[in-house]
Amino acid sequence: xxxxxxxxxxxxxxxxxxxxxxxxxxxxxxxxxxxxxxxxxxxxxxxxxxxxxxxxxxxxxxxxxxxxxxxxxxxxxxxxxxxxxxxxxxxxxxxxxxxxxxxxxxxxxxxxxxxxxxxxxxxxxxxxxxxxxxxxxxxxxxxxxxxxxxxxxxxxxxxxxxxxxxxxxxxxxxxxxxxxxxxxxxxxxxxxxxxxxxxxxxxxxxxxxxxxxxxxxxxxxxxxxxxxxxxxxxxxxxxxxxxxxxxxxxxxxxxxxxxxxxxxxxxxxxxxxxxxxxxxxxxxxxxxxxxxxxxxxxxxxxxxxxxxxxxxxxxxxxxxxxxxxxxxxxxxxxxxxxxxxxxxxxxxxxxxxxxxxxxxxxxxxxxxxxxxxxxxxxxxxxxxxxxxxxxxxxxxxxxxxxxxxxxxxxxxxxxxxxxxxxxxxxxxxxxxxxxxxxxxxxxxxxxxxxxxxxxxxxxxxxxxxxxxxxxxxxxxxxxxxxxxxxxxxxxxxxxxxxxxxxxxxxxxxxxxxxxxxxxxxxxxxxxxxxxxxxxxxxxxxxxxxxxxxxxxxxxxxxxxxxxxxxxxxxxxxxxxxxxxxxxxxxxxxxxxxxxxxxxxxxxxxxxxxxxxxxxxxxxxxxxxxxxxxxxxxxxxxx
Ligand code: ADP
Numbered sequence: 001x002x003x004x005x006x007x008x009x010x011x012x013x014x015x016x017x018x019x020x021x022x023x024x025x026x027x028x029x030x031x032x033x034x035x036x037x038x039x040x041x042x043x044x045x046x047x048x049x050x051x052x053x054x055x056x057x058x059x060x061x062x063x064x065x066x067x068x069x070x071x072x073x074x075x076x077x078x079x080x081x082x083x084x085x086x087x088x089x090x091x092x093x094x095x096x097x098x099x100x101x102x103x104x105x106x107x108x109x110x111x112x113x114x115x116x117x118x119x120x121x122x123x124x125x126x127x128x129x130x131x132x133x134x135x136x137x138x139x140x141x142x143x144x145x146x147x148x149x150x151x152x153x154x155x156x157x158x159x160x161x162x163x164x165x166x167x168x169x170x171x172x173x174x175x176x177x178x179x180x181x182x183x184x185x186x187x188x189x190x191x192x193x194x195x196x197x198x199x200x201x202x203x204x205x206x207x208x209x210x211x212x213x214x215x216x217x218x219x220x221x222x223x224x225x226x227x228x229x230x231x232x233x234x235x236x237x238x239x240x241x242x243x244x245x246x247x248x249x250x251x252x253x254x255x256x257x258x259x260x261x262x263x264x265x266x267x268x269x270x271x272x273x274x275x276x277x278x279x280x281x282x283x284x285x286x287x288x289x290x291x292x293x294x295x296x297x298x299x300x301x302x303x304x305x306x307x308x309x310x311x312x313x314x315x316x317x318x319x320x321x322x323x324x325x326x327x328x329x330x331x332x333x334x335x336x337x338x339x340x341x342x343x344x345x346x347x348x349x350x351x352x353x354x355x356x357x358x359x360x361x362x363x364x365x366x367x368x369x370x371x372x373x374x375x376x377x378x379x380x381x382x383x384x385x386x387x388x389x390x391x392x393x394x395x396x397x398x399x400x401x402x403x404x405x406x407x408x409x410x411x412x413x414x415x416x417x418x419x420x421x422x423x424x425x426x427x428x429x430x431x432x433x434x435x436x437x438x439x440x441x442x443x444x445x446x447x448x449x450x451x452x453x454x455x456x457x458x459x460x461x462x463x464x465x466x467x468x469x470x471x472x473x474x475x476x477x478x479x480x481x482x483x484x485x486x487x488x489x490x491x492x493x494x495x496x497x498x499x500x501x502x503x504x505x506x507x508x509x510x511x512x513x514x515x516x517x518x519x520x521x522x523x524x525x526x527x528x529x530x531x532x533x534x535x536x537x538x539x540x541x542x543x544x545x546x547x548x549x550x551x552x553x554x555x556x557x558x559x560x561x562x563x564x565x566x567x568x569x570x571x572x573x574x575x576x577x578x579x580x581x582x583x584x585x586x587x588x589x590x591x592x593x594x595x596x597x598x599x600x601x602x603x604x605x606x607x608x609x610x611x612x613x614x615x616x617x618x619x620x621x622x623x624x625x626x627x628x629x630x631x632x633x634x635x636x637x638x
Pocket of ligand 1: 056060061064102104105106107111115116149150151195196
């Protein structure tokens with residue numbers, strides 16, 4: 001079974017330069033600079049998990065075996081067509097040597113030069129350097145998630161030999177030797193059999209890897225589910241079983257966890273799993289895992305290693321993109337179907353109606369599984385949602401067929417939940433009061449800043465619950481919902497909210513109508529085209545002023561993101577609402593009556609407007625703001 005393979009196309013070719021020809025006809029090559037850096041980092045930083053080398057070598061052997069098995073489905077005209085597909089490890093604890101041999105597809109001279117001298121995953125070197133710089137230990141999980149490939153072998157040895165012969169009948173054998181210090185040699189050898197053998201002498205401090213006990217245990221830990229028998233000194237050590245083919249109730253939890261760790265390279269147990277066996281219009285078995293944690297940002301590309309496709313227990317391809325939509329690609333697992341022809345190619349899987357059918361069934365089963373989880377194990381569901389929510393919720397916009405189900409699976413913090421506690425829309429609706437006709441939301445960078453938003457004052461005072469959207473992806477989804485359970489979904493930042501006047505504790509004394517009208521006129525003149533309008537507010541309780549969005553305006557948080565992406569994007573003008581019962585506004589009213597040319601009047605208005613911008617996080621001229629404030633303070637302290 002393949003584990004960490006990257007599709008060939010994404011490989012960065014770093015063909016090394018050929019330098020000299022040595023006496024015994026071995027050609028000498030030099031690694032590219034990037035490779036040298038990687039080697040240095042491997043030897044000096046990765047020491048904490050030296051046993052990883054074994055997993056990497058076995059994974060390479062298993063990939064090579066998968067390739068030849070796949071080729072032989074349609075083409076048996078290869079070298080050693082009857083050779084058994086297996087991996088053989090030989091140890092000599094006296095001489096402290098280690099070797100691993102496979103009967104896979106082998107390598108040509110070009111492969112040895114181009115594939116082995118290559119940093120497989122772009123960004124690997126940068127990432128490792130960063131980790132080293134930050135003094136972050138490369139713990140098992142990190143190494144587990146990306147793997148350093150063949151070169152991890154230099155953690156345990158100073159000198160490696162590869163002997164290989166490609167599966168084509170007319171191929172030649174080659175020996176590759178390197179001390180990992182910038183150079184390697186390649187020479188022709190007389191090798192009779194197909195496949196690859198990697199051998200070396202262990203460094204003193206790692207001689208335990210020449211002992212059977214140590215090696216067998218390590219193989220059981222990391223490679224138990226490799227789909228080919230692994231022999232250590234002639235004894236078979238791995239289990240070789242297709243876990244997904246077993247009956248659901250017969251598979252033990254530990255076995256599933258072990259299998260998950262094997263296919264995901266995750267060191268943690270999964271958060272949950274889904275085991276399917278379907279017969280009927282479409283036939284397939286699947287074992288799908290939900291990881292407990294999301295990978296680091298750098299690792300996002302590893303989200304791409306989602307599902308492996310098998311055809312009746314035979315490995316067809318890794319990371320089969322056709323099986324899951326983008327928003328579910330954080331899941332790991334295996335899908336095995338008999339409905340595909342055995343000699344299926346990538347092109348076939350891409351356009352096959354069978355794949356489409358499997359995908360549709362799979363997605364609806366997965367969403368039902370999440371639904372169960374949400375209902376029966378809220379703790380687990382919320383954990384999943386916090387980790388993968390940002391990717392998962394994008395499904396609402398992209399998967400039209402499952403939109404309703406996905407909306408039920410959305411979660412939010414609200415003004416009535418504790419920090420970190422999540423609520424569904426259904427739960428929100430169940431808490432709505434009789435008079436409440438709409439579902440309200442407000443967006444912002446994080447809970448604390450949203451909670452300070454003056455636009456919430458009315459809702460807090462009247463006990464109306466508001467969804468708090470602090471995940472950037474929320475603003476791409478919630479405004480588009482329009483309604484849920486026949487209730488309009490409304491941003492409380494909008495100007496045209498239908499808010500009831502405050503009856504409970506009687507109306508606070510407001511500014512007289514005529515003065516208010518004149519004051520608003522002066523506000524409009526002072527602010528000019530900075531705002532779309534100035535109006536009296538129904539929503540403010542404690543604050544003097546706030547900015548809201550016009551009828552056609554975009555969500556403020558969304559607008560901020562648009563501005564981040566495009567510096568020239570100006571955004572729409574806002575409406576300034578003023579609180580006619582606030583002492584400051586009332587004082588401004590008095591000033592207006594006394595002397596409508598008073599400079600303090602206009603400075604205060606400007607200051608109120610910019611203060612509202614500041615709260616929103618969109619004030620671009622802090623200098624002017626502070627200068628004006630100083631002037632006002634000078635006035636006040638005269
Ligand atoms: P990765 O396995 O992530 O591609 P490696 O450095 O481990 O990176 O291996 C590089 C490449 O060398 C493989 O992709 C494969 O083409 C080739 N290779 C390594 N080991 C073997 C092997 N045992 N048999 C055939 N090819 C191999």
